Amino acid sequence: MHEVSLMQAALAIALDHAKAQGTHKIHALELHVGMQSGVVPEALAFAFDIVSAGTAAQGAELRLETIPTRCYCPHCQHDFQPADWVYECPTCHGISTDVRQGQDLELASLEVS
């Protein structure tokens, strides 16, 4: 359940930026959650309700966008989207260790007023 820690981090970044813009209310937060980030989106949503209570983000809409994993096959020299947790190149069936997308966990945007 490190989703609580992560949501606290997201909220801290959001509140800092809202304040810096001279705004008082956060209406929405958009988070990008990489498939390989090891985070459960439902647990983030649950954590958000708890950590946002009593802050400028209370009641805000939380949008969670899942970012698919993309790998690079050095043999075939192309990117591919693996079907599951085995990063097997669909062309040569080699297993890639070069992950190009899907590890990130970021606060993408905020709607404030």
Next chain:
Amino acid sequence: MCGTCGCGASQQEAVDAGNQQVLHLHQSLLAKNDRYAEQNRALFRHLLAINLLSSPGAGKTTLVQRLLGDRDLIAATSPLSQHQGPVKAGVIVGDLATDRDAERLRQTGAPVVQITTGTLCHLEADMVARAAQALTLADLNLLIIENVGNLVCPAAYDLGEDLRLVLMSVTEGEDKPLKYPTMFKSAHAVIISKIDLAEVVGFKRAEALHYLHLIAPQALVFELSATTGEGLASFYAYLEQAIFQCHRKVSSVQAS
């Protein structure tokens, strides 16, 4: 375009939508931890820092205890001993509660710092930074950070380590890598522990190695028993080599 997601806005640009503004941030939720991790990496640059991870009860502490007991043997014949003498290890150990692991490890005479996380299920880089202040890092060439027993949450947190070692014991079954892919994908090396019990529990070695190859082809695999000592020699040789590389890296920086 904001350049990150192609959403059409410039970074930090506020787009008016009525009286509401959209702020495009693209900030990592782990940015704060990662900053501390980089500071740790700078502090640890002269030594080999290991982040040791597994589920509870896989044998992390027993392995560290054995390694500390054997530390005078390690490097006895390697290039390391000619340049730096024996292994000088310190340990930071994380648990939700109690300092029982630290007590066990202190019996070896090595410096040990316990982090008691309370309810937190993983170590974070700033906790390691604080704990490291209690160690004389300049005297060490190996720092073992024994993480909280958990194969999920600690995967996301860089502690500033050089190597991530993930243990799975034969008593846990062969399919741990399939169940916890994020953790195993982050490993530099995987240690299959308690191999003295493999036969008793019917551990299917070939199956386990196959799953590791599918999920974590980047990881070196060691099979060992910290109780009987079987398989430890090749693991120690790997550590010696890694400690020597850290030593050489710093020496070459100082020479230039």
